[in-house]
Structure formats: C-alpha cells, structure tokens
Amino acid sequence: MPPKRNFYEILGLPRNASQEDIQRAYRKLARANHPDVNKDPAAEDRFKDISEAYSVLSDPKTRRRYDAFGPDFRQVPEDVDPETWARAGAGRAGAGRAGAGRGQGGWTGQAGPSGFEGVDIDDLLEGLFSGRAGRTGAGGRAGPGWGPIPGADQEAEIELGVEDAYRGGRKAITVGGRRIEVDIPAGVTDGQRIRLAGQGGRGGDGAPAGDLYLIVRIARHPRYRVEGRDIHLRLPVTPWEGALGATVAVETPGGEAKVKVPPGTSSGRRLRLRGRGMPNPRGQPGDLFAEIRIMVPPRLGDEERRLFEQLAAVSTFDPRRQ
Known part of the structure; x- marks a missing residue:
C-alpha cells in the first residue's frame, strides 16, 4: 500500500x-x-x-x-x-x-x-x-462521514455594450450549458462582479449550491470610451462653431445632451458635462468628456470658397507661431 x-x-x-x-x-x-x-x-x-x-x-x-x-x-x-x-x-x-x-x-x-x-x-x-x-x-467499524459538502463558487465573464451597462436591465446568459436570467444594475463598470446566490456549483448530500460571480466586461464601442464611470467621446464641430462659439447637440448613452462650445475652441479641447457619465446607484455618477475635433467641409461650394478666401486675406492668425 x-x-x-x-x-x-x-x-x-x-x-x-x-x-x-x-x-x-x-x-x-x-x-x-x-x-x-x-x-x-x-x-x-x-x-x-x-x-x-x-x-x-x-x-x-x-x-x-x-x-x-x-x-x-x-x-x-x-x-x-x-x-x-x-x-x-x-x-x-x-x-x-x-x-x-x-x-x-x-x-x-x-x-x-x-x-x-x-x-x-x-x-x-x-x-x-x-x-x-x-x-x-x-x-x-464505522467509517468517517464527511456529511454535506457545499457547492463551489464559480466565476464567468459577461460582455455588455456601453448602452446596456448604462441602462442595466434583465439579460439572459448561458453559463456551463445553463440559461440564466440576470438583473444587470444600471451603471455597472468594467471589472465589476455581480453575485448570483445559489447559481454556482452543486452541493453534495443536500448542501446548498455555491454562488456564481459574473465579471463584467465593457465591449469596445465606436463612439464611446469608458474609464471607470467617466465616458469619453469625440465631438466634431465646424470651424465657425469653434471660432464663434455655439451650443451643439451630442448623443450620449443616456440620450441627447447639449454642449456649449466656447468661442475660440480648437481641436483637442475637452468639455466636461458633470454627472452625464455612467450612473452610480450608491453615489456620485461619472462625468462625460467631449473632446473637440474641428472638421472642415470635404468639398467647398463657390460661395464657401469665396468666404474662406476672404477670411484668409484679412486674418493675421498663424497657428504655427502660437
């Protein structure tokens, strides 16, 4: 032996x-x-x-x-x-x-x-x-008895789009061949764990099952970038909106918001909208940061070209000497 x-x-x-x-x-x-x-x-x-x-x-x-x-x-x-x-x-x-x-x-x-x-x-x-x-x-002789053995806790990843993570709601997922309905809290963040009591490994001899922990992964988005509870996006504006200032609409995961672009705004400037990031059921929501991108028309009409030529003739602004 x-x-x-x-x-x-x-x-x-x-x-x-x-x-x-x-x-x-x-x-x-x-x-x-x-x-x-x-x-x-x-x-x-x-x-x-x-x-x-x-x-x-x-x-x-x-x-x-x-x-x-x-x-x-x-x-x-x-x-x-x-x-x-x-x-x-x-x-x-x-x-x-x-x-x-x-x-x-x-x-x-x-x-x-x-x-x-x-x-x-x-x-x-x-x-x-x-x-x-x-x-x-x-x-x-009586052998040893281990009695009921609780089920093991388990982990699985769940991928959510930015909008789904923002709004939350009920979602069906499949884990280990089982279909499970999950209530996603509004404003979950990347890496956050959602506990599903009793949905883990089976217990032995009538012992309770373990828990299932879902690890949230926020999927890449073509428009939004999420850092913690803050949401970042690019906001395209016209040259005249940047120069003269304007109030422009921007789409966020929570719906349309208005952004005030100050006069003299150039590409790269970040505008902050407080509280318009990911919601937080237990505290302060995140912020939304809109990064300005000055966009010029890909093709100019005759009148547009004349006005730009007129601006070029009278302006003394030289960005390469700033």
Whole structure:
C-alpha cells in the first residue's frame, strides 16, 4: 500500500496552523479542485483528499488524535492514551505492529506498519460524495462521514455594450450549458462582479449550491470610451462653431445632451458635462468628456470658397507661431 499522505501537506499548512488557516486553505483548494469547476481527471481525487484532510483537521478532537497517532489514528481505540501508545510503539515495532507514536521527535507524518488487518481505505473514502455519515467498513467499524459538502463558487465573464451597462436591465446568459436570467444594475463598470446566490456549483448530500460571480466586461464601442464611470467621446464641430462659439447637440448613452462650445475652441479641447457619465446607484455618477475635433467641409461650394478666401486675406492668425 502506498504511504499515506500527511493531511497538513495536502492543505499546504504547517503543523501549528490555526483553525482559521485550515478553513481558508480548504475553501481555496476545494473551489479550485471541485469537479464541477475543474475538468482535470485528477481533480476529483484531489478534491477527495482535500475534503478528508479538512474533515479531520477542522475538528479539534479529531485533529488531536491525528497529531498523536498519525495516519492510522482511526484504528486506535478511543480509550488509548497517546503517551502510553507512544511508549508501547517501540516494543511493537519489532513484532511488525504499529509503531507510529510520538517518540522523541513526535509523529513525522510517515506511515508505518499497521498491525490491523481488513481495513479497506477505499471503503473509508467512499462516503465523500454520497454524504453518508456512518458507512460501516470491514470489521464492523464505522467509517468517517464527511456529511454535506457545499457547492463551489464559480466565476464567468459577461460582455455588455456601453448602452446596456448604462441602462442595466434583465439579460439572459448561458453559463456551463445553463440559461440564466440576470438583473444587470444600471451603471455597472468594467471589472465589476455581480453575485448570483445559489447559481454556482452543486452541493453534495443536500448542501446548498455555491454562488456564481459574473465579471463584467465593457465591449469596445465606436463612439464611446469608458474609464471607470467617466465616458469619453469625440465631438466634431465646424470651424465657425469653434471660432464663434455655439451650443451643439451630442448623443450620449443616456440620450441627447447639449454642449456649449466656447468661442475660440480648437481641436483637442475637452468639455466636461458633470454627472452625464455612467450612473452610480450608491453615489456620485461619472462625468462625460467631449473632446473637440474641428472638421472642415470635404468639398467647398463657390460661395464657401469665396468666404474662406476672404477670411484668409484679412486674418493675421498663424497657428504655427502660437
């Protein structure tokens, strides 16, 4: 039989780990190796090992017996004193029976000869997914019962257009072959997580399912660029609107807005519309920034050409000398 693995090593913890450390390590490893999440063929075996290690080390009484008697602690009668067992271990070692006591240096985590026949380790592990709390093993001894195992939390990405992220609303998505209706809050931002309680991995033996976390990704848009809750866009204006000033209409994800272009505005100037960015249900909305782009007519009519020629003749403005 291959050596039994050390439960502390399975969870990646030292022997003096706290109960909080054990719980954190279990939750992290169980989520990563749950068969509903990890499709690696070996993940289920790792998940079984992780769950068994947690079931032993999370119970202070069971953990003390494991620390005292090593991997064969289940085979040691309940009324055996750990110190007596350690002293007797030296005498039993020559006879081929278990010598896994503490000794001078304590239990090292290495399995020694058992001296107990008829115990089927596979039978002991079998109850993990069935959730039976008192499966009887060979020799009439009750095997360990892990009980209900909560489902693992899962993550998935959801891509939204800028307008959909701005308005929010109900959206149907498909995750793991399942169709789920999601209520998108108005004003979600890129990278924001939406929690769907009970929509994650299935629990075992009646335990609750895990949660599903949707990570929002804002899709690229030909007109808008979103940074946090701020929305950026380019606002084309005519040369005379930039020179004389004007109030122009601009389309935003929330509808049409009016932008006042001050006289003497050139390309590259940014105009700020407070509160016209992405909404924020819990606080201040973002702003909208309109970057000016001066656009000239691609073709000039006769009158337009005459007026531009007249302007060129009388103007002393030289942008290359500014």
